[in-house]
Amino acid sequence: MRIDVVTIFPEYLAALDLSLVGKARQRGLLDLRVHDLRDWTADRHRTVDDTPFGGGAGMVMRPDVWGRALDDVLGTAPPEGPAGSPSSPGGDSPPPGATTLILPTPSGEVFTQRHAEDLATADRLVLACGRYEGIDARVAEHYRTGGLDVRELSIGDYVLNGGEVAALVMIEAVARLVPGMVGNPESLVEESHGAAGLLEYPVYTKPPRWQDLEIPEVLLSGHHARIDRWRRDEALRRTARRRPEMIAALDGTALDKKDVALLAELGWSVSDDGRVVALPEGEGATDRGAGPAG
Incomplete structure (x- = not known):
């Protein structure tokens, strides 16, 4: 599986080098790439946001910047890369098969184990991490209209500063279901929210x-x-x-x-x-x- 994450804080995703996800990357089970959204800006200030139409507090992330980034990462943009920047390492053609674009947002459908199981069957996931008041709604509409599988997902009924934490949660939930990721596949069978539809029973170890x-x-x-x-x-x-x-x-x-x-x-x-x-x-x-x- 290949997973691309686009964010203005690439360092936030450093946790993906740890534990089972990090080991899966080293073993080649997971091709995980993190991209800086600001690499697709066209001004010297590397601006990614602007004031909302209709007024109101906060800033909204610009669709033109996100469009250039996602086109390139998805492999639908010209090979020279975003305006004013060198070609991105994410600009190569995506692998064949199903690709899903995920936009973490508190206004999305609540992410569950069923979503994780479904997304684990995809060949490629691209996560767009919004900040501020979110990403201009036309971004999701544009790619959905173009035939891409677009999911707007929330990890719970609360608001975070950005989509990076939610992306970490979703990536770990999905990646652990990739064959070969977990050492003992039987450990996935009886855990909470599995096929049985129950929470897991209490577990104990030594000393008795x-x-x-x-x-x-x-x-x-x-x-x-x-x-x-x-x-x-x-x-x-x-x-x-x-x-x-x-x-x-x-x-x-x-x-x-x-x-x-x-x-x-x-x-x-x-x-x-x-x-x-x-x-x-x-x-x-x-x-x-x-x-x-x-």
Whole structure:
């Protein structure tokens, strides 16, 4: 996979040289390039923003600068590179296959594990990191109209100073799904927000006793079926308590009898058509806080 990031703060992306992402770059699993947007400016001040039409506070990033940068990085611009600057290392032709342009923005669709899984199938991702009041809306419209897969995505319901932090989050979430990235692929199967639709169960390691706290006895039993059942039950309990909307989104037809029985204790029922619904207050819910009100 190739990933290009365009930003006015290239140094912000230095964290991508660390940990698994950095190792994947060294091993050639990930072709990750960071570009300075100011290399595509045409004035001596290297201006990337201007005042918003219609008035208001803040500055908006210019579409002409972003257009030159993205055309070049995507490989759709003339080979001489942006005006007033040498040819960019991102100006070579993009690899064949699917390319997705991602614009991190608090007004975008909320980024989830499903997005990460989808984007991990692309051959190439280009992330445009906005700053100030954001990137002129015509940039997304232009490339979307031109047939490019454009995603405006948010990592949560809050506002950051720029898109770099969000880009780091998305790149790590996507890159770890690239084959060969994670040493043990089985570690991806049962983690939170995976195919099971649950939060991950609690995990423990040595020593077995710490600060007068002991790990659950079942984990020392060596009985794999009992351990699997305990982990499944704890995942259901944790999800019901912390993220009830995820319980409500489960496919009841995929639950076994023990799942259904535990959910009933936690205040949930499974209807004949497979819907998982909260029981009325006072019914079930031995683990208070399990239902939607918690």
